[in-house]
Every structure is written in C-alpha cells, then in structure tokens.
Amino acid sequence: MTCLADLPCLWRAPTSVSGPALLRVQKYLPQAVQVDPADAAAQADALNRMTEDHVLVIAADTLPYSALPSLSLDPVLAGLQQPYAYLCRNTVTEEFTDISGPAVWPRDVLIAAVAASASLPRPGAVIPTAMAQWYCNPDARTAFENGFKATRELMPQADTQTGMSNLVLRASIGADAQYGTGWIMGACHALLEKYDPHTAQTLEDTALADTALRAQRAVDLCRQVRLDTDFTVFALSPGESRMVKDAVFALPPAARYRDLADLLDQAGKAGRARASLYREAAAWQWGDGDRTVVSSKASAKPL
Amino acid sequence: MKVADIPVVFLSYDEPWADEFYADLLSKAPGAQRVHGVKGLDACHKAAAEKAGAQWFITVDADTLVDPAFFDVTIPPEYLNERCRIEWASRNAVNGLSYGNGSVKVWPRSLVRDMRTHEAAPKGVYSVDHEIGRNRETNSGGYGIQLPEIYSTTHPAETPLHGFRWGYREGIRLSTPHEHSFRGRGFMDHLTYPQLRRLRVCCSVGGHAPNGDWMIYGARLGVLANHLGDWDRNNINDFDWFNRLWTDTVLPRLNGRSGTSRYSDITWDVDALRAESDGVAQRIQDELGFEIVSPQAEVSRFVAEHIEEARSPSVVDAMGFMYLKGQYLPKDPETARRMFDVGTILNLSASYNNIARMQHLGQGGPVDLAAAQQNYEIAITKDNRFAPFHLATLLAETDPPTPALTARIDALVDLSKERGFDPPDPVPQPRCDT
Structure with missing residues (x-):
C-alpha cells in the first residue's frame, strides 16, 4: 500500500516563504519540490519530472501534521481520477476547513490544472480528518x-x-x-x-x-x-x-462525512461500501437527523 | 421494540416545578408513572424499577422535558438485554452542553436491582454516579450504550437551590479524575477531554439564564471543595447535607432582595453572588491553575446558543469490542468488524488495533498477518498502548529470530509499558542462536 510519504510532493510556495510552513514541510515532507504557484512553467516542469501517477500538493500556508506522510493513498478516491484532500484546522478559529487542505492529485489532472490557472481548484472530495493547519495569520x-x-x-x-x-x-x-x-x-x-x-x-x-x-x-x-x-x-x-x-470544534461536522459519502456513492461497489461507513460515522457522532431541542413549555427557557 | 412500548417513570424529589413537568410528560406518554420523594439516587431508581414492574423501564428526571419524537424511536433488539443501559443525551437549557446529565435512559430491571451506587455504595467506595460499566465495586457492571440523538432538554436551574445543587454536583463529578485519588493543582491533566471541556463550560456559562449564576457558583465551589483538601466527595449524594449547606452557609452570606425566582420565594443579592462567584473563580485559577471565564450575560447566551456537542466516537469502538467478545451484546464478528471500520474513519487508534487483532487471530475471517502488522503499525503511530505489545507478539511468533528482531520486540514491549499497558504475560521471545 502506497504511503503519502512515498508520493512526490509539490509544495506550491514562493521562495520567500519562511517560518512554520518551511519548517514543517522540510521536516515531514523532505521529498517536497518547492515551486512558485505563479510560475506555471516551473510547475509543469517539476510535474513532468515526476513519474508516479499521483502527487501530494501542499499550499504555502499549509502546516502539515506529522501523521500526514504515514497515511495510505486512498484506493477508492485515487481510482476516481479526481483530486481529494484532507481537512485543515484554522489557526485562528480552530474550525475544520477545506481551505489549503493537503491534497492528492492525479498527476495528469494536476498538469492540466496548473496550465489552466494559477490557483488550483479545491478538491470536491474531502476526507473528514484534519491533517494540517491552515496558517491564516502569519501577520x-x-x-x-x-x-x-x-x-x-x-x-x-x-x-x-x-x-x-x-x-x-x-x-x-x-x-x-x-x-x-x-x-x-x-x-x-x-x-x-x-x-x-x-x-x-x-x-x-x-x-x-x-x-x-x-x-x-x-x-x-x-x-x-x-x-x-x-x-x-x-x-x-x-x-x-x-x-x-x-x-x-472538537470534531468535524456531520456534513463533512455526508458530503464525502455522497461522492463515494458514485465510485462503484467499493465506493458505496465506504460511503455507508462514512454515513455511520456521522450518525454515531451527531445522530441521523437534526438535533431536537425541546422548548415547548412556557416555563422552559429555550436556547 | 418501540420506546412507546416501554413503561416510563418520572423521578422527582423536591422540585417545585415537578408537577408541571410531569403533566408535560403525561401529555406525551399518557401511561407515565411517577416516583416522588424517595431519598437517595440509588433508592429512587430501585423504586422506579418496582413501580414499572417490567423487564425494562425508562426514567425521566424531574428537570427534563422530553420531545414527543422520542416515543417513536425503535430500539435495536440486541441492545435490550439484562446488562445494557441505553441512553440519549439531554441538552442543557442553561449552558448548551449535551451529555449524560439529564439524559433519558432505558434501564434493565436486573441491572438496577443489582447495583449499589450513590448512598447505597459500600462503605469507603467513591460513588457519585451510576457509573454503568465502570465501577465493579458498586456492582454497576453492564454497559451504557449512548445513542447519538437528542430527545430531551434538561432545566437544572429552575430555583436557586436546585441550580446551586446541580452546579456543585457537576463541579465535583466533572473535576474528579478517573483515578479518584488525585486532587489539587494540575487536576485538569487527569481529566478526559470531554470532562474538561464540560467542566469549563459549567463553571463559566449560564449567567444569562434565570438562576444560572447559582449554577455557576455551585460548580465553582464544587471544584474548589474537590481539590483544595480531602473533603469527602460522597457528601454530594446527601441532599440533607446540601440543605444544611444552603440554609446555614450559602444563603446567609448572599442575603438580599435584588434576585428573585419563579418557583421559590428565596431572594438574594445579585451583585454579591456574582462577586462571591468571581472570587471563587479567581482562587481556582490562582491555586489550581484552571482557567474559568465570567462572560457578560449577552456573551453567555451567545456561547450557550452555539455549543453543539457530538457524542464520543469511542462508543463505536467499545460496541465493536462487545460484539467481538459477545460481552453484553451477541457475539458477531462481522458487526464487530464493521464497527471497527467506522472507528478507523473516526481516527480511533483502538479500532485499528482491534482490526489488527482480528486479522492476527483469524477472528471473523482468515488469519492475515501482513494486514495485521500494517494495522498494528497504524495504531502505534496513533499512540495506541496495546498495539506495540500485540505487534511484538506477532513478530515473535512469525519472524525468523535475529538480534535485530529481539531488540525490536523489546522496544515495542517497552513502548506499551510507557503508554500504560504492562500485561503480566511476557511476549514469547524468539530463540536467537547468534
């Protein structure tokens, strides 16, 4: 099984980047190739020199967790030939966000995407586990x-x-x-x-x-x-x-699990099996439906 | 079985609003019965079991309002057994938390008959909760199945006394570490994350609600009593003790007329209460190092409105384990494996370890040592304490002996020990000839 540490890593960060992002990427993803996100040619060149089918993409304001490299490539999501990402924790609010989440891209899809635009679209498939911080407050x-x-x-x-x-x-x-x-x-x-x-x-x-x-x-x-x-x-x-x-913000919201489950439903039998696990995971944490708060009595102070 | 088919018992003791809340329950569950005025939380549950006269019964606390939708819930038949209590968390109308306090529960009569908790606990045994599944000394045994939906709201501060008593009890319960003996500065490091989170909210949020300041004051005093000295925590089971504390000590200090309450003729000095409460908070912060905040009423309301607690993901793994072992639930390795698979999605190290165990031992499928090793390794990276030991066992059983292997096995066993798992049976060492 392929670990993310075994994948080539494109670190889309200008050479001026420093501080926590630089330290974390150097420490946890030593294979990362740093390229300026504004330089499409440099990105294409770096990607063309890579040989694996999938590439781990890290943004300049992402602080990866130490556990990220040891994760396995998700076989079902990788098979969809679309990018998928992990959640981040916002360094100010600590909410779970898909902004600047570490992402796994099929290399050919990524080559096309960097040629089309300087800013990569956010993957639609997001695994509801935080694997990085979005460092949104350097100044x-x-x-x-x-x-x-x-x-x-x-x-x-x-x-x-x-x-x-x-x-x-x-x-x-x-x-x-x-x-x-x-x-x-x-x-x-x-x-x-x-x-x-x-x-x-x-x-x-x-x-x-x-x-x-x-x-x-x-x-x-x-x-x-x-x-x-x-x-x-x-x-x-x-x-x-x-x-x-x-x-x-102790746990990712139920919608994150259900959104991924909806996407996995389209990924054949294996995808549907995984989808049901994600729905169950959401249900065990948050319940199946909307939370009910009783406020029917006049004596009760509803929230 | 549908919830509507299980007898419901309303538990009240001295709550002036209890008749209203019971009437509300009767409007939703017309057959609901009532146990009133039975002293002691162990005794009143036994009285409820007797009143219900059935194999299972539901309890609704006197400060809890139940959603009508609860009575449409269907309970999976395997959960209904002699040793499992089933519960649905309740949302606290004052501070927004939602957990077991005030929850609606389905009890097996036999479990209630056998337990000796609270005032009935054996002499010298700490018991301020039913502690289902956690405390063998109180015969609680069994297991509490916490289902994720919320069907009730609890209103713990309808009078100053009840708000104070609720806060004090929660201050004690939530600030007591699992290893009950620890007290004093740094107690927070011995609490679980949900305990700590809830304790901070109980000691901080609610000032916007009627009698909410009393709840907060009680919670803060409970923390102080629990950790500054060797005060007997079991006192909180004795409501006569509470009444004496209230009448002799608390009320005289805060006498005044600016505070009033709907269900009580007690009045108090609102500013004095807040000043006293903030003084206690300051002591807790200074002497115990536990941060408490005192938000303005509008901020308190804001916080209470936005708190939404999920259930603990570890329930999934625990239930998987029960299915695997046939403990309290029917033995069913396939369901166990599914629960553990859900656990891995929730990032639970224990679920990776349990899947590895199943693969290692061929439970619910063929032995798959390669997969087992991989899942042990993942569990180890997620700080599981059992996985290093089990991986050491697997390696000792299967790999050809070398000095390097022996060293790795030793390192794994040491890692398990460091993480708190030190079983009496050592790992079989591979014979090494060099």
Missing part, C-alpha cells in the same frame, strides 16, 4: 485578508441555521490566537458588506499595525455588525474564545 494584514475572504465565501449559507451559526462564530472567536483580532476585523468587514477587501484593509491600516488598536477595533466592528446586520457577533475575550473553540 495582522494576512489574518484580516483571510478573515474577510473566508467569511465572504460562507455568506451564501447565511440563510440556513448552520450557515448563520458558522458565520457568527467565525467573526467572534480568535482573540486568543496570534493576530486573531485582525481576523475578526476582516470577518466583520465581510459581514458588513460595505467595502471590497482591499478598501476595507486600507481603511483599517492604522489599526492593523497596532495590537491595542486592533483589539479595540475588533470590539467596535463586532458592535457595528450587531447594529447594522442580523449577525449577532461578539468579540470574545481570549479565555471565552478558547472555551468556545473547545466546545464547538
């Missing part, structure tokens, strides 16, 4: 930008209860993380929908440069979001933020 401005983008991306789901809850949490927690208040500011701007990310960041430039100003601005922006929108967000204190992360 305050990047944290702001990522908070804005990730929140904006989720906004179409605001009309569902789960989507609304995810959005509100995304803009409320993170004060305990490095530059987490920058993330909260970016998320709040996305919820306010007044400015594009570049304009918003320019407006907040002074606050982003100062720790105390950032903390105050995060509180102010949360208040503004509460006043101007339906999103009830609060800039939680570092201790409150840690508590909520522990209580809310």
Whole structure:
C-alpha cells in the first residue's frame, strides 16, 4: 500500500516563504519540490519530472501534521481520477476547513490544472480528518485578508441555521490566537458588506499595525455588525474564545462525512461500501437527523 | 421494540416545578408513572424499577422535558438485554452542553436491582454516579450504550437551590479524575477531554439564564471543595447535607432582595453572588491553575446558543469490542468488524488495533498477518498502548529470530509499558542462536 510519504510532493510556495510552513514541510515532507504557484512553467516542469501517477500538493500556508506522510493513498478516491484532500484546522478559529487542505492529485489532472490557472481548484472530495493547519495569520494584514475572504465565501449559507451559526462564530472567536483580532476585523468587514477587501484593509491600516488598536477595533466592528446586520457577533475575550473553540470544534461536522459519502456513492461497489461507513460515522457522532431541542413549555427557557 | 412500548417513570424529589413537568410528560406518554420523594439516587431508581414492574423501564428526571419524537424511536433488539443501559443525551437549557446529565435512559430491571451506587455504595467506595460499566465495586457492571440523538432538554436551574445543587454536583463529578485519588493543582491533566471541556463550560456559562449564576457558583465551589483538601466527595449524594449547606452557609452570606425566582420565594443579592462567584473563580485559577471565564450575560447566551456537542466516537469502538467478545451484546464478528471500520474513519487508534487483532487471530475471517502488522503499525503511530505489545507478539511468533528482531520486540514491549499497558504475560521471545 502506497504511503503519502512515498508520493512526490509539490509544495506550491514562493521562495520567500519562511517560518512554520518551511519548517514543517522540510521536516515531514523532505521529498517536497518547492515551486512558485505563479510560475506555471516551473510547475509543469517539476510535474513532468515526476513519474508516479499521483502527487501530494501542499499550499504555502499549509502546516502539515506529522501523521500526514504515514497515511495510505486512498484506493477508492485515487481510482476516481479526481483530486481529494484532507481537512485543515484554522489557526485562528480552530474550525475544520477545506481551505489549503493537503491534497492528492492525479498527476495528469494536476498538469492540466496548473496550465489552466494559477490557483488550483479545491478538491470536491474531502476526507473528514484534519491533517494540517491552515496558517491564516502569519501577520495582522494576512489574518484580516483571510478573515474577510473566508467569511465572504460562507455568506451564501447565511440563510440556513448552520450557515448563520458558522458565520457568527467565525467573526467572534480568535482573540486568543496570534493576530486573531485582525481576523475578526476582516470577518466583520465581510459581514458588513460595505467595502471590497482591499478598501476595507486600507481603511483599517492604522489599526492593523497596532495590537491595542486592533483589539479595540475588533470590539467596535463586532458592535457595528450587531447594529447594522442580523449577525449577532461578539468579540470574545481570549479565555471565552478558547472555551468556545473547545466546545464547538472538537470534531468535524456531520456534513463533512455526508458530503464525502455522497461522492463515494458514485465510485462503484467499493465506493458505496465506504460511503455507508462514512454515513455511520456521522450518525454515531451527531445522530441521523437534526438535533431536537425541546422548548415547548412556557416555563422552559429555550436556547 | 418501540420506546412507546416501554413503561416510563418520572423521578422527582423536591422540585417545585415537578408537577408541571410531569403533566408535560403525561401529555406525551399518557401511561407515565411517577416516583416522588424517595431519598437517595440509588433508592429512587430501585423504586422506579418496582413501580414499572417490567423487564425494562425508562426514567425521566424531574428537570427534563422530553420531545414527543422520542416515543417513536425503535430500539435495536440486541441492545435490550439484562446488562445494557441505553441512553440519549439531554441538552442543557442553561449552558448548551449535551451529555449524560439529564439524559433519558432505558434501564434493565436486573441491572438496577443489582447495583449499589450513590448512598447505597459500600462503605469507603467513591460513588457519585451510576457509573454503568465502570465501577465493579458498586456492582454497576453492564454497559451504557449512548445513542447519538437528542430527545430531551434538561432545566437544572429552575430555583436557586436546585441550580446551586446541580452546579456543585457537576463541579465535583466533572473535576474528579478517573483515578479518584488525585486532587489539587494540575487536576485538569487527569481529566478526559470531554470532562474538561464540560467542566469549563459549567463553571463559566449560564449567567444569562434565570438562576444560572447559582449554577455557576455551585460548580465553582464544587471544584474548589474537590481539590483544595480531602473533603469527602460522597457528601454530594446527601441532599440533607446540601440543605444544611444552603440554609446555614450559602444563603446567609448572599442575603438580599435584588434576585428573585419563579418557583421559590428565596431572594438574594445579585451583585454579591456574582462577586462571591468571581472570587471563587479567581482562587481556582490562582491555586489550581484552571482557567474559568465570567462572560457578560449577552456573551453567555451567545456561547450557550452555539455549543453543539457530538457524542464520543469511542462508543463505536467499545460496541465493536462487545460484539467481538459477545460481552453484553451477541457475539458477531462481522458487526464487530464493521464497527471497527467506522472507528478507523473516526481516527480511533483502538479500532485499528482491534482490526489488527482480528486479522492476527483469524477472528471473523482468515488469519492475515501482513494486514495485521500494517494495522498494528497504524495504531502505534496513533499512540495506541496495546498495539506495540500485540505487534511484538506477532513478530515473535512469525519472524525468523535475529538480534535485530529481539531488540525490536523489546522496544515495542517497552513502548506499551510507557503508554500504560504492562500485561503480566511476557511476549514469547524468539530463540536467537547468534
């Protein structure tokens, strides 16, 4: 059985990358070939020099876990001739995300994808196990930008209860993380929908440069979001933020298992067998249906 | 069997709202019976078993409201046996947690008859829970099957006294490590992750709800009592002791008129309660190193609204093991293997180890040593404590003896020991001639 450590690894990171990402990739994926994601020719050249059918792809802001290399290539997903990925944990909110997840690509599909666009599409198949962190907060401005983008991306789901809850949490927690208040500011701007990310960041430039100003601005922006929108967000204190992360993001949500199961249903008999295991896994953790909260009595204080 | 076909017993003791909640239960389960005023949690469950007069019965606590959909649930027949308690977690209406506290449960009469827990525990035995499947000294034995759906909401703080008592009991229970003897600074390192997570929420969240501050204060005092000194934890089984603590110590300190409660004529000083509670939190933080927060009411409500707990994935592996061994559930290696396969999806090291064991020993299929070795290796990378020992056994049985193999076997056995598994039977060593 092929381990991911045995696969060639394309590390899509500019030469300027440093810090935790560099250390983790060097330590856990020593076979990684670093290429600039903006340089299609260099990527194609690197891929053409590889001989295996599949390639492990790591983004510049991904911090792989030590367990990643020892994972086996998933035979069913690999057989689909589509890329598949693992979840990441957001370094500010600790939520499970498919942004910057370590991905396994069929090499020929990857060659076509890098030729088509500088940014790779996110794989549709995501295994609901976190195998890396999405390092979204190396500095305050990047944290702001990522908070804005990730929140904006989720906004179409605001009309569902789960989507609304995810959005509100995304803009409320993170004060305990490095530059987490920058993330909260970016998320709040996305919820306010007044400015594009570049304009918003320019407006907040002074606050982003100062720790105390950032903390105050995060509180102010949360208040503004509460006043101007339906999103009830609060800039939680570092201790409150840690508590909520522990209580809310202990395990990947059921939808992650069910989404993968739906995809596996299309992968023949072996895929359907795996799909049923993923559905069972979701059901054992979260139940089969929606959670029911009783609030039928007047004396009861519904949540 | 459908839940609706099992007798339901409502358990109340001194809750002023109990008549209302019982009426609510009767509207959903018209045949529900009631046990009221029986002192002691062991005794009242035995009284419920007698009242139900059936092989199995369902208990609903006095502070719990049940969803009508619960009565449409069908229970798999193999779960209904003499030693398994089946439970569905309840959502706490004050702090948003959902776990066994306030859960609705199906009990086998024989299990209840045999257990000696809480006030009935043998002298000197710590027992503040039914501890189904965990405590042989209290004869609980059996196994608690925790099913993932939630069909009830528990309202533990309908009066100040009940909120305080609930908080104190949970503060003790959740802050008590599995090895009961450990107390003091660093106790958090001895708790399971769900215990720690729930304890922090119990000590922090609820200030937005009526009497929620009492719940939090009780939980904080419980932690303090549990870990600063050698106080007898079994006191929390004695509701007379609680009444004395409440009347003689707690209320006089917090006397006032700003706080009122719907089901009680007690009044108190809201600010004094919060100040006292925050003082206890500070002591816990300073002297025990456990971080507690005191959010404003609106933040407390926000947190409670967004907490959603999943069930522990380890239930899957535990049930697989019971199917494999025929322990409490019918022996069924095929179902066992399926449960372990689900466990691997949930990243459980124990499930990899159990699959390896099945392949190693030819349980439920032919012996497959290569696959067994691979799964042992995965379990080892996931910090399983049994897998190194079992892999050592496999290698000793199968590989040609060499000095390198002997060294590897020794290293694996040492690894198991380091992780807390040190069986009395040593691994058979391969004979090595060089």
